Amino acid sequence: MDITKWVRPNIRLLKPYSCARNEFKGEASIYLDANENPMNSPYSRYPDPLQEALKAKIARLKGVRPSQIMLGVGSDEPIDLVIRIFCEPQHDNIVAIDPTYGMYRVCAGINNVEYRRVLLNEDYTLDAERLLAATDRQTKVIFLCSPNNPSGNLLNRSEMTRTVENFDGIVVVDEAYIDFSSEASWLTVLDNYPNIIVFHTFSKAWGLASVRCGMAFASEEIISFFNKVKYPYNINLLTQNFVSEHIANESRKNGWVELILAQREWLAGQLNAISWVAKVYPSDANFLLVKTPDADGIYQHLADKGIIVRNRSSVSLCAGCLRITVGSPEENAALVQALHDLNI
Numbered sequence: 001m002d003i004t005k006w007v008r009p010n011i012r013l014l015k016p017y018s019c020a021r022n023e024f025k026g027e028a029s030i031y032l033d034a035n036e037n038p039m040n041s042p043y044s045r046y047p048d049p050l051q052e053a054l055k056a057k058i059a060r061l062k063g064v065r066p067s068q069i070m071l072g073v074g075s076d077e078p079i080d081l082v083i084r085i086f087c088e089p090q091h092d093n094i095v096a097i098d099p100t101y102g103m104y105r106v107c108a109g110i111n112n113v114e115y116r117r118v119l120l121n122e123d124y125t126l127d128a129e130r131l132l133a134a135t136d137r138q139t140k141v142i143f144l145c146s147p148n149n150p151s152g153n154l155l156n157r158s159e160m161t162r163t164v165e166n167f168d169g170i171v172v173v174d175e176a177y178i179d180f181s182s183e184a185s186w187l188t189v190l191d192n193y194p195n196i197i198v199f200h201t202f203s204k205a206w207g208l209a210s211v212r213c214g215m216a217f218a219s220e221e222i223i224s225f226f227n228k229v230k231y232p233y234n235i236n237l238l239t240q241n242f243v244s245e246h247i248a249n250e251s252r253k254n255g256w257v258e259l260i261l262a263q264r265e266w267l268a269g270q271l272n273a274i275s276w277v278a279k280v281y282p283s284d285a286n287f288l289l290v291k292t293p294d295a296d297g298i299y300q301h302l303a304d305k306g307i308i309v310r311n312r313s314s315v316s317l318c319a320g321c322l323r324i325t326v327g328s329p330e331e332n333a334a335l336v337q338a339l340h341d342l343n344i
């Protein structure tokens, strides 16, 4: 498969900026090539633009090759780069499931690229045929999110596969919540699908949302376009080192995930026991989508008690719904108590 045919012509022809750290690679004793201050080492030096040490660790962690990894300032950066690499403004378009993560649409808007939303089924399952019917020759990218935000469910695998196999373009599979799900990641079949880009992040299970580090995984060819277009030094040294230290402590992350999964089950049970709760949707993520008779009123009641949840009632297929992150045991207990205080 030749993926370059989907790349914007100007990006295909782009000769990327060559920074000092690219032009000389290897070990030397004196660096006078980048106009750095010789004092205040190591912070005075520009960081590795391709983050090779960190990528070696991520490659081992995820079972991929380092050349299949791009690191971004959160997932926000690869979302934007996918659009800028593949979509010609005012000409090409993007197709995405609805409801889903709002950032795809915002990024499309910023880049002046048409964004077509295709409703999921009422139970938030994917209908590949309906999705593909919304594509045309100008559709360069499809955004899928599994487990999906805000619905919390994994998209059905067979419909995702049908989408990936029948679409002549790029399919992004955003797996920000995959650590909380029982399903295998699409990374396990990355080599079989040259047109997919899988997103993971350190913001959720790893507890590093403030650090801003996201990952995109794809064929070496797609990653080489990411590397051409991204800012040369997008991941600073502090972040590279700090994330590396966290990866060395994977068992701590696994412990957090176990705790959150147990709390998710507990919280779902407690919410289901409240008479006015219309539905607690099944979740493969670290949040629960809850259908209520009065999302605005309940949101305000909780906010008055200092508890903030996400009101998703104006989102497609989510009328009356609140999205509630699974917190610590104490936070979840306080939430349940506050909901019991409510008379509906």
Ligand SMILES: *Cc1c(COP(=O)(O)O)cnc(C)c1O
Pocket (backbone or CB within 6 Å): 073, 074, 075, 076, 077, 101, 145, 149, 174, 176, 200, 201, 202, 203, 204, 209, 212, 213, 214
């Ligand atoms: C939270 C979330 C992310 C993570 O975004 P970062 O920029 O990496 O913090 C990505 N995708 C979805 C669907 C999310 O909900």
